[in-house]
Amino acid sequence: MEGAEATRIMxxxxxxxxxxxxxxSISSRGAFDWTLQKIVRSNTSGFKILFLHVQxxxxxxxxxxxxxxxxxxxxxxxxxxxxxRGLHLLEYFVNxxxxxxxxxxxxxxxxxxxxxxxxxxxxxxxxxxxxGSRGLGPFQSYLEISRADLSCRVFVGTVxxxxxxxxxxxxxxxxxRADETPQDPVDx
Amino acid sequence: MEGAEATRIMxxxxxxxxxxxxxxSISSRGAFDWTLQKIVRSNTSGFKILFLHVQxxxxxxxxxxxxxxxxxxxxxxxxxxxxxRGLHLLEYFVNxxxxxxxxxxxxxxxxxxxxxxxxxxxxxxxxxxxxGSRGLGPFQSYLEISRADLSCRVFVGTVxxxxxxxxxxxxxxxxxRADETPQDPVDx
Numbered sequence: 548m549e550g551a552e553a554t555r556i557m558x559x560x561x562x563x564x565x566x567x568x569x570x571x572s573i574s575s576r577g578a579f580d581w582t583l584q585k586i587v588r589s590n591t592s593g594f595k596i597l598f599l600h601v602q603x604x605x606x607x608x609x610x611x612x613x614x615x616x617x618x619x620x621x622x623x624x625x626x627x628x629x630x631x632r633g634l635h636l637l638e639y640f641v642n643x644x645x646x647x648x649x650x651x652x653x654x655x656x657x658x659x660x661x662x663x664x665x666x667x668x669x670x671x672x673x674x675x676x677x678x679g680s681r682g683l684g685p686f687q688s689y690l691e692i693s694r695a696d697l698s699c700r701v702f703v704g705t706v707x708x709x710x711x712x713x714x715x716x717x718x719x720x721x722x723x724r725a726d727e728t729p730q731d732p733v734d735x
Numbered sequence: 736m737e738g739a740e741a742t743r744i745m746x747x748x749x750x751x752x753x754x755x756x757x758x759x760s761i762s763s764r765g766a767f768d769w770t771l772q773k774i775v776r777s778n779t780s781g782f783k784i785l786f787l788h789v790q791x792x793x794x795x796x797x798x799x800x801x802x803x804x805x806x807x808x809x810x811x812x813x814x815x816x817x818x819x820r821g822l823h824l825l826e827y828f829v830n831x832x833x834x835x836x837x838x839x840x841x842x843x844x845x846x847x848x849x850x851x852x853x854x855x856x857x858x859x860x861x862x863x864x865x866x867g868s869r870g871l872g873p874f875q876s877y878l879e880i881s882r883a884d885l886s887c888r889v890f891v892g893t894v895x896x897x898x899x900x901x902x903x904x905x906x907x908x909x910x911x912r913a914d915e916t917p918q919d920p921v922d923x
Contacts, residue, residue, distance in 0.1 A: 554773045581905070585742045585862045590778040674773045675907070711899055717769070717907045719863070720899070 553650065556582060557597040557673035557716075559664045559706070562636050565734045571639055572735040574679030578721035579640060582677050583647065591648045598640045598653035599667050600633055601660040661709035668714045676714050680707040681735050682722030741838065744770060745785040745861035745904075747852045747894070750824050753922045759827055760923040762867030766909035767828060770865050771835065779836045786828045786841035787855050788821055789848040849897040856902045864902050868895040869923050870910030 560575040571579075587594045637653040644651040656663045668676055707720035723735070748763040759767075775782045825841040832839040844851045856864055895908035911923070 551772070551776065554776065584739070586774055588739065588742065588778060588781045590776060590781065593776045593778065711908070717909050719905045719907050721905050 553593055553595040554675065555595050555597060555671075555673040556586070557599060557668060557671060557676045558582065558640075559660065559676070559678045559710070560598050560600050560636060560640060561660070561735075562600075562633075563735060565729055569635070571636055572679065573727050573729065574681055574721070574723040574735050576679075577723050577727065578677050578679035579643070581721045583649075587647075587649060592650075595650040595652070596640075596644055597671060597673055598637055598651060599664060600636055600653070600655045601663045602633055602655060602657045603660065604657060661706045661713075664706070664710055665713045665715070668710075668716050673716055676710060676716055676718045678707045678710055678718065678720055680705060680720045680722050681732065741781055741783040742863065743783050743785060743859075743861040744774070745787060745856060745859060745864045746770070746828075747848065747864070747866045747898070748786050748788050748824060748828060749848070749923075750788075750821075751923060753917055757823070759824055760867065761915050761917065762869055762909070762911040762923050764867075765911050765915065766865050766867035767831070769909045771837075775835075775837060780838075783838040783840070784828075784832055785859060785861055786825055786839060787852060788824055788841070788843045789851045790821055790843060790845045791848065792845060849894045849901075852894070852898055853901045853903070856898075856904050861904055864898060864904055864906045866895045866898055866906065866908050868893060868908045868910050869920065 558575075558579060560579070561572050563570050563572045570576075582596070633655045637655065641651055641653050656667065664676070664678070707718075711718045711720060729735070746763075746767060748767070749760050751758050751760045758764075770784070821843045825843065829839055829841050844855065852864070852866070895906075899906045899908060917923070
């Protein structure tokens with residue numbers, strides 16, 4: 548096993564949804580820390596981490612309700628701010644890898660996170676995908692109803708569940724620790 | 736991360752269902768090889784592997800249709816043979832760990848594999864559970880129907896899906912490689 552190519556671990560990372568907390572989400576940082584402590588350990592040359600951040604086109608919708616747009620410049624600033632936020636997120640993870648001495652790459656895509664992550668897995672072919680999860684308890688991935696008069700299949704699960712089913716590589720979902728749950732558990 | 740306790744990886748392993756092939760299943764061996772190549776790598780002192788084999792009480796039902804029971808001794812022999820088969824399975828994995836220099840433990844339990852694996856995860860508290868999967872394509876984990884006159888929830892998925900939902904630790908499911916699929920893909 549010596550001299551083999553590094554194990555390439557892709558991580559889906561996102562920003563916190565907690566208001567006034569412009570950092571990586573609790574579950575993203577938890578998944579990253581877990582990966583370093585439990586998988587990479589001291590073998591920093593054996594792994595390469597690939598960070599993917601998927602920006603949801605309307606993810607700033609709520610904040611924008613408080614914004615006033617009075618000139619084309621305001622829109623440019625907004626777009627610049629969004630772009631900057633995504634970069635700050637990746638900068639955090641890239642800096643931490645650099646400090647520890649683990650090789651990494653990071654990039655941003657736009658779209659539906661679960662679809663984009665699976666698409667990027669297909670394109671990049673990592674050995675392993677690690678995704679964080681808020682761990683909000685038992686849920687169902689699909690509501691599937693089949694009767695003679697009715698057949699439907701609706702995805703109602705989480706990004707991590709979708710990836711476990713559809714990503715073309717092994718997937719680990721790391722649940723957020725109970726003691727890190729914010730005041731509102733749907734926040735992250 | 737130096738000097739930290741070893742990462743404890745639990746692996747659920749089972750025997751092949753292929754007739755006349757008394758070895759570990761293809762997916763168990765695949766999951767084990769993947770774990771060594773992609774996670775443990777050269778860092779053999781950083782990991783400890785915990786092998787759990789769950790014997791299904793009636794798993795030899797089919798074979799026994801060809802058996803003739805004429806004395807109490809016949810039953811003793813059958814039980815002995817079953818016990819021996821489980822031990823041979825664990826012996827294979829323990830020997831391979833010993834050759835490579837990875838610490839390990841192995842034990843056998845009886846019962847429903849998905850329930851027993853999750854119960855043992857709760858008891859032993861590994862850092863990670865690795866399970867092999869035949870990878871027989873998309874499926875549903877639960878068929879869930881709720882109407883005023885009817886409410887049921889039936890598990891129709893695989894052991895690996897059940898563990899991903901219910902085990903109290905992160906879980907990796909390693910799908911069998913396409914080029915290792917036996918003649919009948921439900922075999923393993």
